[in-house]
Amino acid sequence: MIGLSAYLTLAALVFSIGLFGVLTRRNAVGILLGIELMLNAVNINLVAFARFSGNVTGLVFTLFTIAITVAEVAVGLAIVIAIFRVRRTVEADRLDLLRG
Amino acid sequence: MAPSIGLPLAVLALPFIAFVLLAVAAPLRRAGRAAGLVSILTMALAFAAALTVWARGLVVEATWTWIPADGGPIASVGLMVDSLSQAMLVLVTLVSLLVQIYSLAYLHDEPPASLGRYYTYQSLFAFSMLGLVLAPGFLQMFIFWELVGLCSYLLIGYWYERPAAARAAVKAFWITKLGDVGFIIGIVLLWSATGTFEFTELFDKAQSVSGLPLIMFLIYLGAVGKSAQFPLHVWLPDAMEGPTPVSALIHAATMVTAGVFMVTRAEPLFALVPEVLTLIAWVGAFTALLAATMACVEGDIKRVLAYSTVSQLGYMMAAAGAGAAQAGFLHLLTHGLFKALLFLAAGAVIHAVGTNDVFRMGGLFRAMPHTGIVFIVGTLALAGVPPLAGFFSKEAVLGGVWEAHLTGPFLMLALTALLTAFYMFRVVFIAFFGRAHAGGHPHEAPWLMRGPLWILALLTVLVGLRLAAGGLAGGGVEGHEEAPGWLAPLSVGLALAGFLLAWAMYQRGVIESARVATALGPLDFMARRRYGLDTLYAGLYRGIMLGFSRLIGWIDRYLVDGLLNVLSALTLRAGARLRGIQSGKAQDYVYGVAFGVLLLIVWAQLWR
Amino acid sequence: MTLETVGFWVVAVVLLASSLAVVLTPNLFHAVLYLAAALVATGVVFLLLDQPFLFAVQLLLYAGGVVTIVVFAIMLTERLVGERLVQTSRHLVNGAIVSAAVFVGIAGFLIRSPLDGARPAQSADVTAAIGRALFGPFAITLELLGVLLVVALLGALHFARSEE
Numbered sequence: 001m002i003g004l005s006a007y008l009t010l011a012a013l014v015f016s017i018g019l020f021g022v023l024t025r026r027n028a029v030g031i032l033l034g035i036e037l038m039l040n041a042v043n044i045n046l047v048a049f050a051r052f053s054g055n056v057t058g059l060v061f062t063l064f065t066i067a068i069t070v071a072e073v074a075v076g077l078a079i080v081i082a083i084f085r086v087r088r089t090v091e092a093d094r095l096d097l098l099r100g
Numbered sequence: 101m102a103p104s105i106g107l108p109l110a111v112l113a114l115p116f117i118a119f120v121l122l123a124v125a126a127p128l129r130r131a132g133r134a135a136g137l138v139s140i141l142t143m144a145l146a147f148a149a150a151l152t153v154w155a156r157g158l159v160v161e162a163t164w165t166w167i168p169a170d171g172g173p174i175a176s177v178g179l180m181v182d183s184l185s186q187a188m189l190v191l192v193t194l195v196s197l198l199v200q201i202y203s204l205a206y207l208h209d210e211p212p213a214s215l216g217r218y219y220t221y222q223s224l225f226a227f228s229m230l231g232l233v234l235a236p237g238f239l240q241m242f243i244f245w246e247l248v249g250l251c252s253y254l255l256i257g258y259w260y261e262r263p264a265a266a267r268a269a270v271k272a273f274w275i276t277k278l279g280d281v282g283f284i285i286g287i288v289l290l291w292s293a294t295g296t297f298e299f300t301e302l303f304d305k306a307q308s309v310s311g312l313p314l315i316m317f318l319i320y321l322g323a324v325g326k327s328a329q330f331p332l333h334v335w336l337p338d339a340m341e342g343p344t345p346v347s348a349l350i351h352a353a354t355m356v357t358a359g360v361f362m363v364t365r366a367e368p369l370f371a372l373v374p375e376v377l378t379l380i381a382w383v384g385a386f387t388a389l390l391a392a393t394m395a396c397v398e399g400d401i402k403r404v405l406a407y408s409t410v411s412q413l414g415y416m417m418a419a420a421g422a423g424a425a426q427a428g429f430l431h432l433l434t435h436g437l438f439k440a441l442l443f444l445a446a447g448a449v450i451h452a453v454g455t456n457d458v459f460r461m462g463g464l465f466r467a468m469p470h471t472g473i474v475f476i477v478g479t480l481a482l483a484g485v486p487p488l489a490g491f492f493s494k495e496a497v498l499g500g501v502w503e504a505h506l507t508g509p510f511l512m513l514a515l516t517a518l519l520t521a522f523y524m525f526r527v528v529f530i531a532f533f534g535r536a537h538a539g540g541h542p543h544e545a546p547w548l549m550r551g552p553l554w555i556l557a558l559l560t561v562l563v564g565l566r567l568a569a570g571g572l573a574g575g576g577v578e579g580h581e582e583a584p585g586w587l588a589p590l591s592v593g594l595a596l597a598g599f600l601l602a603w604a605m606y607q608r609g610v611i612e613s614a615r616v617a618t619a620l621g622p623l624d625f626m627a628r629r630r631y632g633l634d635t636l637y638a639g640l641y642r643g644i645m646l647g648f649s650r651l652i653g654w655i656d657r658y659l660v661d662g663l664l665n666v667l668s669a670l671t672l673r674a675g676a677r678l679r680g681i682q683s684g685k686a687q688d689y690v691y692g693v694a695f696g697v698l699l700l701i702v703w704a705q706l707w708r
Numbered sequence: 709m710t711l712e713t714v715g716f717w718v719v720a721v722v723l724l725a726s727s728l729a730v731v732l733t734p735n736l737f738h739a740v741l742y743l744a745a746a747l748v749a750t751g752v753v754f755l756l757l758d759q760p761f762l763f764a765v766q767l768l769l770y771a772g773g774v775v776t777i778v779v780f781a782i783m784l785t786e787r788l789v790g791e792r793l794v795q796t797s798r799h800l801v802n803g804a805i806v807s808a809a810v811f812v813g814i815a816g817f818l819i820r821s822p823l824d825g826a827r828p829a830q831s832a833d834v835t836a837a838i839g840r841a842l843f844g845p846f847a848i849t850l851e852l853l854g855v856l857l858v859v860a861l862l863g864a865l866h867f868a869r870s871e872e
Contacts, residue, residue, distance in 0.1 A: 002716045003824040007757070009815065010720050014727050014746075016811035021731030022690055023803035029782055031687070033730055033743050036774065040750050043766075051757045054828045056837045060846050062762060063838070066769050067853055071860035073774050077781040078867035084785040096684030694806045701813035708820075 007048035015041035028080045028090040032073065039069050105162045108181045111149045111189055112234060115196075115226035118142040122220040129220055132212025133204065139219040140200045143226060147193035154186040163236055163298070175297060180236035184365060187433055188233040192354050195440050196226045198552035199349040202444055205548035206345055206451060218258060218343075225251035229354050233361065237297035238287045238319075241362065245283070245322065248355050249276050255350060256342040268338040275335040275637075279325020286318030303368040313373045320363065320370075320380060327359025327413045330387040334633050336410055337394075340402040344447030347402060352409050352443050353436035360416040360432050364425045371423070381421025381501065385509030385516075388414030390631065392519035396526070397617075397627045400456045401446045404527055408482065409439055411516060415497050418509050424500020431493035434563060438481035438490055441556035445475040448545035448553065449531065458527055463536030468544045472532045474557040479528055481560045483521035483595040486588075489564040495591050502587065517591055521598025529606040716756055723749035740778050747771040758827075761835040 014037055021034025043062050050058025084090050118139050122129045129135050163178030181189075200222055207215055228251055232244035249272075257269030291297055293315070294305040306312065323329065328336040339351050350356070363370060363380070370377055388411045395407035412435050419428030448471045453461055465472040481490035494517065501510045536542075544550070605616065617624045626632070681688075726749060729742040751766040831837060842850050 002713060002756075005818055005821075005823040006716065007753070008818055008823065010723070010753070012811055012814040012818070013724060015814070016807040017724070017727040017731055019690075019694065019810055020803050020807040023687055023694070023806060024800055025731065027736055029778060029785065030731075030736060030739060033739055033778065036743060036770075037727055037730060037746065040747065040770075044750060044753055047754055047757050047759055047762060051759070051830070052825070052827055054830070056834070056841050059759065059762060059834065059838050060841050063765065063842070064849065064853055066765060068856065070769050070773055071857055073777055074864045075860050075867075077777055078864040080781060081784050082867045090785045092685060092687055095686070099682060099684030691802075691806065694810060698806075698809050698813055701810075701816070705813075705816060 004048055004052045007044060011041040011044040011048070013041075014038075014044065026091050026093060028083070028092055028095070029077070031092060032076055032080075036069070036073070039065065104158060104160045105179060105181075107149050107153050107158065108160070108179050108189070108234060111146045111153065111193065112179065112227065112230045114142040114146040114149070115139075115223045115230065119220060119223035119227055122216060122223060129216035130213045132210075132215040135216035135219045136200065136204050139223045140197065140204075142223065143193060143197045143200055146226070146230075147190075147197050150186075150189035150193045153181065154190050157183075158186070159183070161236055161300070171295075175239050176237065177240050178236045179234045180299070181234065184361075184429065185233050187429075188361060189230065191433055191436050192226065192229050192233065195349055195353040195436060196222070196229075198555060199345045199440070199444070202348075202447070202549050202552045203343070203345045205546045206447055207343060214258075218255075221251055221254045221258070222349075225255065225350065225355075229358070232358055237299055238290070238302075239297040241365075242280075242284060242287055242322075245326070245358060245362075246280065248358060249273060249280070249326070252276075252339070252350055252355055255346045256339050258342055258346065262341065265341040268335075268341040272335040272339050275332050276325040279321045279323070279332055281321075282318040283322025283325075286315045286321070289315045289318065299365065302366075306369050306372055312369075313376055316366075316370055316373045316376045317379070319366070320376060323359030323363050323417070324383070325359075326362075327356050327417065328387075328410045329359070329383050329414065329417060330390055331633060333387060333391065333410045334630070334637060337403050337406045337630075340400070340406050344402065344443055344450060347406070348440045348443030348447070351406065352439035356409060356413060357416070357432050357436065360413065360420065360428060363417065363420045364429045364432075367420070367425045370420070377421045377423060378506070379421070381418045381504070381506050381509050384414040384417030384419075384421055385501070385506075385512040386414070387411070388418065388516040389512045389519075392516045392523065393623065393627045394630060395523040396519060397624060398523075399459050401449065401458050401461075401527060401531065402443070402456055404458075404523060405439070405442055405446060408442075408520065408524070409435075411520065412439070412482075415494065415513060415516070418506075418513060419497040419500045422501040422504035422506055422509070424497065424503065427493070427496035427500040431497050434481070434489035434493040434560075437556055437563065438478045438488075438560045441474060441553065441560060442478040442482065444549070444553055444556065445471050445478060448549050449475075449542075451545065451549070452542045458531045460537055461531040462534045463532070464542055465532040466536070467542035470544055470550055471553065474553045475532065476528060477557045477560060479524040481564070482524055483598065484517060484591050485595050486592065487561075487564045487568045489560050489567060491591070492564065492567040495588055498591060499587055514590070514594060517594040518598045518601075521595040522602050525599050525602035526606050529602060533607060712756065715752075719749055719752045719756065723753065736782050737779070740775060740782065743778070744771050744775045747775070758830055759834060761838065 018034045018037030018039075018041060021037060022031050023034075025031045025034060043065055046058045046062045046065065050056065050062070080090055083095065087094065089095075118141075121138060122135050128138065159182050161178065161180045161182075163176040165173040166177050167174040200219070203218065203222075207218060210218070225248065228244050228247035232241055232248060235241035235244060253269045253273045256272055257265050259265045260269075287297070289311075290302065290306075290309065293309040293311075294302060296302060296305065309315065325332045336351060336356065340347055342350075370380075391407045391410035391414065395404050395411065398404045398407060412431070416428040416431050416435070419425065419431065448468065449461065449464060450456055452468060452471075453464070455461070477488070481488040484491045484494040486492075498510065498513060498517075501513060545553075605612075629635070681692075723746055726742045726745040730739050730746060733739045733742060747766065747770040751763045751771070754760075754763045754766060
């Protein structure tokens with residue numbers, strides 16, 4: 001019997017892996033991939049809770065999250081491409097103009 | 101205010117009024133001779149008042165509260181007139197008056213503004229010295245003590261453009277200040293033990309004070325500085341940079357005697373500490389001998405007289421230490437007369453010849469007979485030849501020291517008597533007799549200078565005769581009663597021996613002075629270099645004071661500044677490190693967020 | 709050992725493996741493909757949770773749209789065609805520690821919570837329930853979402869403009 005905690009643990013693992021990707025990837029696009037994973041994990045969480053509580057709000061929330069994620073990816077990648085045009089690189093280490 | 105206090109008060113107030121007038125009314129002061137006349141006039145009136153006080157034998161004491169407190173005033177000011185202060189009043193006003201008259205002629209080449217400044221200082225000095233003499237307690241005495249020291253500084257450095265004079269003034273101030281430190285500490289200790297500064301009360305309460313020897317020793321230190329006892333005597337020869345009338349007044353008759361006066365005034369206190377008295381006697385006798393040896397090799401006529409003053413001050417202190425304070429005080433009075441005489445006469449010589457160096461003088465007696473005569477009179481008095489005043493006071497001192505069974509000091513003082521006669525007649529023979537030198541054109545001094553000279557010479561003789569007739573009535577000093585019979589012939593014999601020695605060496609040339617110098621080689625060497633004391637003091641000053649200031653400078657530069665520099669460097673470095681957080685890289689910021697989340701989780705866990 | 713259990717474990721393994729591959733592969737293209745696999749696996753998880761509608765949405769939008777966009781972006785941001793797309797990561801250890809710590813923290817919460825219970829019965833038509841909720845209580849949110857999408861579109865268009 002797979003309980004709620006199993007799904008939540010799975011989601012937590014995927015979230016951590018995604019965080020690891022965000023922290024260690026050099027390429028900006030790679031970072032965005034990590035963010036995707038994290039958002040994915042969140043979605044799993046939402047659906048699991050919605051299923052086990054009988055509340056449909058969780059599912060609606062999931063839909064919204066997916067939609068927003070898509071929008072974010074679109075805009076984010078547009079920014080990455082714009083940066084690439086100017087600086088000819090998308091390496092995250094090189095994009096430090098806001099350095100203190 | 102009791103009616104009889106009016107006269108002493110007038111004596112004190114008159115020079116003060118002159119001082120204030122001259123200090124405030126600048127046009128009057130800048131007029132030069134007019135300022136001098138104002139000062140002389142007030143001093144003449146003060147002298148008349150002092151004379152009246154002495155003649156009437158006025159004894160009175162009056163005090164006014166200065167710092168009131170519940171258990172009686174903390175400090176008072178006032179006037180104490182007794183036999184001791186009567187005599188001093190007369191001496192101070194008389195010599196001041198004569199010196200101020202003399203100065204009109206001696207300093208007539210000075211610009212009027214400077215002359216006015218001179219007389220302002222003279223009036224201030226007279227006021228200060230009189231205030232010291234009339235003080236009923238240690239506190240007032242100390243205040244005027246310091247004022248007198250200030251006036252000494254101002255007058256020694258009268259010709260302040262001269263570096264030597266400026267240095268000498270500062271040196272005098274510093275050295276006497278050393279003694280004054282002990283003095284004030286002693287005074288305060290005494291006050292904290294007894295609760296009073298006033299002499300009359302102290303005489304009653306002093307027996308019960310513990311640690312009295314130390315306190316009286318500290319107080320004695322003030323006299324060591326002011327009255328040029330060894331080792332604080334080094335300022336007096338240098339003080340000769342001041343004008344000669346100043347030397348006559350301050351460094352012969354009045355200021356330097358303040359130390360002796362103080363010891364005499366506080367005699368009941370010193371009598372309670374015989375060990376300190378013995379020390380005073382030994383130091384006094386040693387000072388007398390030491391200074392006499394230095395006078396024997398000195399070529400500057402004023403310096404000879406300065407060393408002579410140190411030597412005679414040693415006599416006075418030795419007498420006080422031997423318990424014969426009255427004898428010492430008598431010597432103070434007589435010495436004041438003939439030493440002032442000698443200085444003023446020397447001033448006349450310097451004024452005429454244009455140099456202080458006796459070896460550039462010679463045969464002056466022919467050109468300046470008046471000066472010569474009075475100088476010889478002074479010399480005889482100083483050497484202790486009867487029936488002049490010096491003989492009686494010197495004999496009293498020697499008698500007192502002998503009576504106290506202080507053999508060492510007695511021998512030193514006896515030897516000093518011989519040397520005194522020797523070095524004084526040495527000067528007489530070199531300067532006034534022998535071959536004439538070409539320097540200047542020696543002429544007799546103007547009457548404004550000669551007058552005071554003759555007055556002082558006459559007084560020396562008259563006082564001597566009076567003493568011979570048996571004691572000064574109302575002068576507060578008694579002639580000695582029971583001196584050993586051989587003392588008088590001894591002192592005369594010593595004087596005669598000194599005279600003969602000088603005559604043989606310098607007048608007749610029978611004994612070569614150079615050969616004597618080589619025979620007494622080491623002594624001659626040391627005496628010429630003032631026994632290295634000045635070098636020692638300069639070395640100590642340079643070593644200790646400058647070393648100390650260098651240390652402080654190092655501390656300031658390396659520790660204080662260093663501390664600040666370290667702090668600022670640390671701040672800068674910390675700032676640079678902290679700046680690293682702002683790397684501009686987004687991933688680093690995510691790290692930050694992750695940390696924050698972790699912290700929140702931990703906190704949430706704990707808060708359960 | 710029910711089918712459900714087996715299915716869950718299989719899907720879980722696939723999901724975790726592909727997630728790890730996404731963050732560890734040096735080659736960015738491969739990473740994207742692995743992401744696609746992870747997204748599909750997530751969809752299957754939804755299925756296991758009795759949500760077929762969301763499974764479909766996931767496949768359409770995520771596995772379809774997002775992956776495509778990312779692939780295009782990668783192509784546009786590489787300098788030379790044919791250059792090996794390298795992707796070395798930095799501070800692997802630091803990142804691993806932090807991520808592990810976050811997981812431990814979350815797991816800590818999970819351990820302490822009473823979470824195991826049976827699934828409640830589910831109404832037959834979840835989709836309709838979602839639809840009703842969307843146009844009912846969440847209507848305003850839906851409209852705002854639409855606005856957001858328009859804004860994103862405009863933004864993307866702006867950035868995609870060629871330099872003038």
